[in-house]
Amino acid sequence: MANRIAPNPFTPKSGMEPKFFAGRDKEIELFHKKLVEAKHRRYDHFCILGEWGIGKTALFKEFKKIAQTRRILATYVSIREFQESDRFINATEHLITHIPRSLPLKFETLTNFKKFLSGVGVTLPFIGGGIQVSEKQLSGDPQALLLDALMRLWKDLKQQTDTIVVLLDDAQNYKPISGFLTIIKNVLSDDEIQKKTGYLFILTSTNIGWDEFLKKHHPIGRFFTPVLTLHNLSEEETHFLVQKSLDSTGVKVSKSILKKIYEYTEGHPYELQILCSYLYENQIGRKITVRSWDTSLGLTLENLGQILLDTLIREASDRERQLLKVLASVEYPLEWKSIIPLVKNMAKSFPSHSVGKFLSRLLEKGLIQQPKRGVYKLPDRMFREYILRLE
Ligand SMILES: Nc1ncnc2c1ncn2[C@@H]1O[C@H](COP(=O)(O)OP(=O)(O)OP(=O)(O)O)[C@@H](O)[C@H]1O
Ligand SMILES: [Mg+2]
Known part of the structure; x- marks a missing residue:
């Protein structure tokens, strides 16, 4: 129809696949390289870091498509948010029931894997081809169960692919049970897995989330390398x-x-x-x-x-907000010295001697950045526009 307009081609939602995927050449090149290495039985599990909305999920969906065009099976798992009350076994259950979900094949064909699941008491009513875990909780040793599950799945799939790419999105969600990443690492370093299977694991995480894992479990950082950080598009x-x-x-x-x-x-x-x-x-x-x-x-x-x-912004106190407004009032980063008269101008009662203290709090909260010593700016232009419009 001549006067109809085409549907909106933009994707204003997190996790939504873009109509046109832009950039990320370096990351895609690395992925191709890792697939080639995997073909030669070298599985270099790696990690992709990036802040909210930078395109971690979109990149994973792209990876999945790329792998599948090369006839390599790939599965995408969105790691759910775990709580303090969760145990490793819950994460194991989540992982082993989700890994087969987005494999491009019929679940019924996974005979070994299905046998394994029913053996450990997980029944699988089929709903729309998906898997639903029974009320009964999985029990046993999380590491042994994960290992066993991966072995069985491999047995079912080894005729069809030389590698299974497992894309684990949002690893920061393991935070309350962060030791689970060590379990994944142990399983992937297991002799049997290394010799007999072909798994390539890739993780994403937020930068802060990853730093926290590293603080607690150093070897994780050495295991999932290289670490790529996603930046804005050019x-x-x-x-x-x-x-x-x-x-x-x-x-x-x-x-x-x-x-x-x-x-x-x-x-x-x-x-x-x-x-x-x-x-x-x-x-x-x-x-x-x-x-x-x-x-x-x-x-x-x-x-x-x-x-x-x-x-x-709710994390900022009134004083901190006043400082944010001062930083938003100009288009360029401000030196500490020039902030004081500006903030005094805006709020006479502002205690000048505390400017430094409030600035460091804002830095800690990630609400401002420090491009150079003694110089401060807002994280980005949108944030600035937002602050300018605040009451
Ligand atoms: N390379 C890209 N080209 C075009 N659009 C993209 C690209 N990467 C991401 N997008 C779009 O940006 C938005 C955010 O992407 P995505 O959800 O993948 O980010 P994320 O890092 O996973 O975010 P979150 O922190 O919410 O999980 C989505 O609408 C997505 O379609
Ligand atoms: Mg995402």
Whole structure:
């Protein structure tokens, strides 16, 4: 229909597969390299770190597709949030019941694995081809059970693939039972697993989450190497993403808006998907121009506020907020010395001698950054816009 507009090509949700996947050349190249090494029976389990919304899940979904085009089986597991009350056995149960879920094959064909599960008391009613664990909890030694499960699964699949790629997303969710990563490591270093199977494990985690594991369990860091950190997309990749996503929609974006998209999001995938999604909604006559900008930016900040920024800002005290506003009042990083008169100007009663103390608290909370000694800035442009709009 001539006057219909194509559905919104942007994906303003965490975990949503983008219509057009941009950048990540280095990470994809490394993955190809690891697949080749795995073919030669060298399984170099590695780790990908990145902050919220930077594209960890999207990259994993891409990895899965890449592996499968090469006829290598890959499975994606989203690690659920574990609690202090959880035990290793719960994590084992979660892992062994989720690993087969996203394998591109019929569960019924996994005869050895199915036998194993029923042997340990996990019954599997089939619902839409998926697996549901029975009320009865798995019991036994978590490490032995995980090892056994992986051995059996391998037996079922070794005719079809030379490697099974296991993508474990959000390993920081193991935090309350962080020793579970050591169990995974032990299983993967087991002689039998190394000699007889072909598993390649890849993890993602938030940076802070990973640091905490390393503090408690040093060898984990040496085991899951290399560690790649995901960063924002470049300006070129951002422009490419926006234009490619719009390609089949007939909607055009002006050059100045393209530039602004990068200027405000700095190539953060989640931020730019939300912003572009609103820009698309607010197009006029199939054109995204400066007329659509203010409304879309406002909606983006509202949306980011709800999911993230509000919680961050709630962690700041009144004094800390005043400092944030001072930092937001200019476009460049501020030196400690120039912050004092600015904050005094805004709030006369602000105790100058405490500026340093409040700045270090803001740093600890991740609400500001320190690009150089004695110099402070807000984490990004969106955050700045958000602070500027606060009451
Ligand atoms: N390389 C990419 N190209 C295009 N869009 C991307 C890319 N990476 C991520 N996105 C988009 O950005 C958004 C956030 O990505 P994703 O959910 O993968 O991030 P994440 O790091 O897993 O976030 P979370 O911390 O919420 O788990 C999604 O809408 C996704 O479609
Ligand atoms: Mg994710």
